[in-house]
Amino acid sequence: MAEGQTRRRGKALLDAIYAAAVAEAAVAGPGRLTMDAIAKRAATPRSTLYRRWSDPRDLLLDALADLHPVEQPHPGADDLRGDLIAALRLMCDWAFSDAGRAVMAIVADPRRDPATVDALFERVFAARGGTFTQTVLRHYAEHGQIDPARLTPVVLDIGEALVTKRMMDLGADPGDQYLEAIVDQAILPAIGRDPADG
């Protein structure tokens, strides 16, 4: 800092640290997440990190909790199919963000401890109204267009599960065509609206 020596502090510094942590986690996987790498990426000395957190996992959880909340689906009134596809699109976009990849890697970590995952779900997802297609399905059930009895935990998870698996298999975005296939061939039949029927 030879000339423009401004010193970050408080929120500005925290934001830089959080961004660095999430970016590092997405690149390295939380298993390889280190204080050192976060500090380097945030261009701050490690001592600053150790003053607040004792371990990179704690830091990452704070970082994820602090992030802007995920964009929510905003279902309309009479396009269930389109709204479901849009919800899955939102999910894909989120999943390929740094935060999404960090969360994925935490959840799939064989060394994960239940406390970490619980903390993650409570702090990161509790604020949200549920999963992506869940929001849409509940909305249409409230408007009497879906039998609420159909919305079991299994059914509410179909879309997210298929998207997740496809991303794991391919390592890439499933693509809109595949999202449509998920809606037409799995979700709609499960709520009793099989497009193949009349």
Added chain:
Amino acid sequence: MAEGQTRRRGKALLDAIYAAAVAEAAVAGPGRLTMDAIAKRAATPRSTLYRRWSDPRDLLLDALADLHPVEQPHPGADDLRGDLIAALRLMCDWAFSDAGRAVMAIVADPRRDPATVDALFERVFAARGGTFTQTVLRHYAEHGQIDPARLTPVVLDIGEALVTKRMMDLGADPGDQYLEAIVDQAILPAIGRDPADG
């Protein structure tokens, strides 16, 4: 080795190394997999490992390829539902083996490169006839009990996807009741046999 000094060689040694590699990967996650840890667990000097592999990832892929193949579902003739549930049960059991957890962690690794995953699929899964429920569904389609046109990539993946997601969410075995729910509420409706219909 003071007294019973027998020296492993060839297959016996390889088996010990492979077992150690898979066990390490399952415990540590492939991201944290090190030559050192494998060598210690296999009680062999690192030099022995470096003579054959240059990197723990290569070693792990060989180890996974060498493993006993996964148990296959053996569908009967007239119990589609039961056979699907049994296939998902097989999948859960495999997923919680060392090999299953190692594979899961490889696939979910944000730092995975496509070549590794391709190699994994070719070498580990190519020998098998496909995924777990896939085997069952194809069997019943061949016997004329399912419309083959229904067996799209999405539909063939529903069971595995829901099991995978549930395991990631819970970090534990989904339990037989949940497997039944998957079959009844997701797979069967998707192939046009919705139990909720007449």
Added chain:
DNA sequence: GGTTTTAGGTACACGACTGTATCTAAAACT
């Protein structure tokens, strides 16, 4: 303006893992 807080910048000893390089002795082959 003086004081308190806290980021920036180093340094250090420790441990883990890496590749490589020996040397030895047990298996395997002839």
Added chain:
DNA sequence: AGTTTTAGATACAGTCGTGTACCTAAAACC
């Protein structure tokens, strides 16, 4: 029995991450 192969047991320098400590100077507070 003699030879070849290769596992076992070190050792070593190099790199990376850890925690901790210490000093300095910029922000923030009064």
